[in-house]
Amino acid sequence: MFTPHGVVETPVFMPVGTLATVKGVPQDTLEELGVQILLNNTYHLYLRPGVEVVRSLGGVQRFMAWDKPILTDSGGFQVFSLSELRKVTEDGVAFRSHLDGSSHMFTPESSMAAQIGLGADIIMAFDECTEHPAERGRARASMEMTLRWLKRSRDYFEAHKEEVPWFGGGASRLKAPDLSSARYATAEAVPFQNGDLSGGNAGPSTASAKAAASARDDKRCGIDGPTLSQKQGKDGTPTSIPSVEPAHTQALFGIVQGGMYPDLRRESAERTVEIDLPGYAIGGLSVGEPRPMTYEMVDVAMPYLPDNKPRYLMGVGTPEEIVHYLAQGVDMMDCVLPTRAARHGLLYTSEGKLSIKNAQFARDDGPIDPKCGCKVCGRYSRAYLRHLYSSNELLAQTLNTVHNLAYYLDTMRRVRQAILLGEFSTLLSGVRPPHLSAP
Amino acid sequence: MFTPHGVVETPVFMPVGTLATVKGVPQDTLEELGVQILLNNTYHLYLRPGVEVVRSLGGVQRFMAWDKPILTDSGGFQVFSLSELRKVTEDGVAFRSHLDGSSHMFTPESSMAAQIGLGADIIMAFDECTEHPAERGRARASMEMTLRWLKRSRDYFEAHKEEVPWFGGGASRLKAPDLSSARYATAEAVPFQNGDLSGGNAGPSTASAKAAASARDDKRCGIDGPTLSQKQGKDGTPTSIPSVEPAHTQALFGIVQGGMYPDLRRESAERTVEIDLPGYAIGGLSVGEPRPMTYEMVDVAMPYLPDNKPRYLMGVGTPEEIVHYLAQGVDMMDCVLPTRAARHGLLYTSEGKLSIKNAQFARDDGPIDPKCGCKVCGRYSRAYLRHLYSSNELLAQTLNTVHNLAYYLDTMRRVRQAILLGEFSTLLSGVRPPHLSAP
Numbered sequence: 001m002f003t004p005h006g007v008v009e010t011p012v013f014m015p016v017g018t019l020a021t022v023k024g025v026p027q028d029t030l031e032e033l034g035v036q037i038l039l040n041n042t043y044h045l046y047l048r049p050g051v052e053v054v055r056s057l058g059g060v061q062r063f064m065a066w067d068k069p070i071l072t073d074s075g076g077f078q079v080f081s082l083s084e085l086r087k088v089t090e091d092g093v094a095f096r097s098h099l100d101g102s103s104h105m106f107t108p109e110s111s112m113a114a115q116i117g118l119g120a121d122i123i124m125a126f127d128e129c130t131e132h133p134a135e136r137g138r139a140r141a142s143m144e145m146t147l148r149w150l151k152r153s154r155d156y157f158e159a160h161k162e163e164v165p166w167f168g169g170g171a172s173r174l175k176a177p178d179l180s181s182a183r184y185a186t187a188e189a190v191p192f193q194n195g196d197l198s199g200g201n202a203g204p205s206t207a208s209a210k211a212a213a214s215a216r217d218d219k220r221c222g223i224d225g226p227t228l229s230q231k232q233g234k235d236g237t238p239t240s241i242p243s244v245e246p247a248h249t250q251a252l253f254g255i256v257q258g259g260m261y262p263d264l265r266r267e268s269a270e271r272t273v274e275i276d277l278p279g280y281a282i283g284g285l286s287v288g289e290p291r292p293m294t295y296e297m298v299d300v301a302m303p304y305l306p307d308n309k310p311r312y313l314m315g316v317g318t319p320e321e322i323v324h325y326l327a328q329g330v331d332m333m334d335c336v337l338p339t340r341a342a343r344h345g346l347l348y349t350s351e352g353k354l355s356i357k358n359a360q361f362a363r364d365d366g367p368i369d370p371k372c373g374c375k376v377c378g379r380y381s382r383a384y385l386r387h388l389y390s391s392n393e394l395l396a397q398t399l400n401t402v403h404n405l406a407y408y409l410d411t412m413r414r415v416r417q418a419i420l421l422g423e424f425s426t427l428l429s430g431v432r433p434p435h436l437s438a439p
Numbered sequence: 440m441f442t443p444h445g446v447v448e449t450p451v452f453m454p455v456g457t458l459a460t461v462k463g464v465p466q467d468t469l470e471e472l473g474v475q476i477l478l479n480n481t482y483h484l485y486l487r488p489g490v491e492v493v494r495s496l497g498g499v500q501r502f503m504a505w506d507k508p509i510l511t512d513s514g515g516f517q518v519f520s521l522s523e524l525r526k527v528t529e530d531g532v533a534f535r536s537h538l539d540g541s542s543h544m545f546t547p548e549s550s551m552a553a554q555i556g557l558g559a560d561i562i563m564a565f566d567e568c569t570e571h572p573a574e575r576g577r578a579r580a581s582m583e584m585t586l587r588w589l590k591r592s593r594d595y596f597e598a599h600k601e602e603v604p605w606f607g608g609g610a611s612r613l614k615a616p617d618l619s620s621a622r623y624a625t626a627e628a629v630p631f632q633n634g635d636l637s638g639g640n641a642g643p644s645t646a647s648a649k650a651a652a653s654a655r656d657d658k659r660c661g662i663d664g665p666t667l668s669q670k671q672g673k674d675g676t677p678t679s680i681p682s683v684e685p686a687h688t689q690a691l692f693g694i695v696q697g698g699m700y701p702d703l704r705r706e707s708a709e710r711t712v713e714i715d716l717p718g719y720a721i722g723g724l725s726v727g728e729p730r731p732m733t734y735e736m737v738d739v740a741m742p743y744l745p746d747n748k749p750r751y752l753m754g755v756g757t758p759e760e761i762v763h764y765l766a767q768g769v770d771m772m773d774c775v776l777p778t779r780a781a782r783h784g785l786l787y788t789s790e791g792k793l794s795i796k797n798a799q800f801a802r803d804d805g806p807i808d809p810k811c812g813c814k815v816c817g818r819y820s821r822a823y824l825r826h827l828y829s830s831n832e833l834l835a836q837t838l839n840t841v842h843n844l845a846y847y848l849d850t851m852r853r854v855r856q857a858i859l860l861g862e863f864s865t866l867l868s869g870v871r872p873p874h875l876s877a878p
Contacts, residue, residue, distance in 0.1 A: 362488065
């Protein structure tokens, strides 16, 4: 996946950096972990520090000193889950800030304006996240409104996409993207220069200069080239990769809704795809429904999303679930689970989940996971991490988060390697079916 | 200064790592900052996770995965400043835990036992921190008791010093100390192998193995060799450095008290030095007295402390004060100021102190301090740091602390370089006298 701020190898896990920070983890550590793309929340950044502050500083990449791709959500899920006194109309959603109770309104147009101002590489159409449970009539009405909002989102975006702070390369003073931290990259197979990828980040190469010069005339969307799923044949071997041209604007993705009704999910997918966009997401899941129902909704929607464009499953899941979704063809995922669980002392390991606060670890001088190669497992003992957590020390949150992110990112890396080697089905057979795992 | 876990160049600033962690800063970042030695608090580690846990895991260096020197205080200051219902007798101090109100007792013997169990490289005699203000009679009585407690501390230490967890090298599985992060080190001038410094940490070298083999017969204290102040002539040029032998046990330092009475301070210094110890500290300052009084107490005590042994001024101060004390010959300092201030958004810069939460920084894309070379100033803007702080994000505390520590450590590094170049008086003349600074 080629974005204005660099290449993303799919399938990819996006750590959640709500307020333009992955809680407790410095950006250089995220680079060391091999994070390719972050998610930021529009709702939170809109409230603090405000879109105009981020825009005036060159966009969220420069604001947070992260010169790799970023995705922002639309704010639709946060007004659904966080804000008080939400009122939904055809126009949009009126809500009160969870911080100070102040009144605000998100519409498809204002969500697009906010996301263009923030300047993430990938932005999401403004949707209504249908609550669960919802009557069939309610789910259909909600889905229909999300489709109308998608068209309004697309229209506003097309009319204003050149307002992104780094459009044409003038606003950004970021360095050209550096691929060196993509440790498992197969970049040598890609037939173009690094500078080609960054219309918005003028590098020293001729190709980059040319790209910057032509940026203002280029009206194409921000995601170019095939996704990894297109790059492989049925047997999993890579096929030839077509050459691509650089992206100069953001990429707008549409979102499938439809509640927990398979036929509505299918219809939502079909009608969303009728609007030609560079990528599509499945939203409205993990809202309290039983997990088998989540699987079913993903199952029914996936075949209707084009496999030559990124397919993004929003807001899931556990490590086992993630591998399951990858097998269904999902290219992108985000989830607060690894970072939030870490802050509660829950750590993922090759042997299952572990609660570091347990007394059994008080004198345990082994690492969190002997099979993990992360820098936390390479240096610190369970006994020390338990002490930090029990003593409510800040460092507990940082180190636990680094480990859990490493676990998720390593899982994705193994899957990418298995796909490239045609061994994904072998890898899958070693994974417990997620419906047999503990919830 | 040569310790069982490596060389310390003096003068040195010791960041405070109360609970075996410098709040919010991973150990590899401390290494990158060039931290040479950390301070841990005996009182806190005694309560959590408990001395026996740390001892069974090989001592505090191995516990916190920090294979460089550590100093522990005696707990005397913390029972003075933190605990409720403190009761001081000739035997020691009965106190209640600030955590759960449980009853405990520190005596010179139990403080030594705790510090030997924790296994820091340098440990402190158990003293009474005299409150301020104190009547003359009270200050004398307190000073006399501290002297009696010093003899008890020394006697217990001498009888039990081989119980340190890493004695003889058997208990520790730490790697041999790595001097590579001592960026300004003059290690090439030191006529012995790296492995020689670590009797407690068996490295692969023959010298180290020999040291470990002879360790059980070696009764010398843990600090060997000259301090930097001895290594230079009156003009500040380095003189020859005598060869030293490795240290196999901890070093016990005595503490000067005497309240705010110059003659008592002098007497305390003289009588403390009568007990032959590898280093001496000045305690009982920064307890609420006006700053000029602090200076005076340091002034009167310093001439009575031998300048061929480390002189440690406990618990001070601001960057300006620190340079002032260095001019008086102080070799070691520790202070919570840079780390605690950072967590409150107060940052030290070459232009003075800065409160990052101020609205003026909301759109400021410059670094905290343009003259600072730390990795925070190299990457993040004031606007971003203000956003993190205002949003109560964990990363604010980490990044602010890294910057403030860099500021302190750079100050010490500049002073060490100036001393080596014979330019310390020039450096001093550019520093504002601390009594003219804002309090």
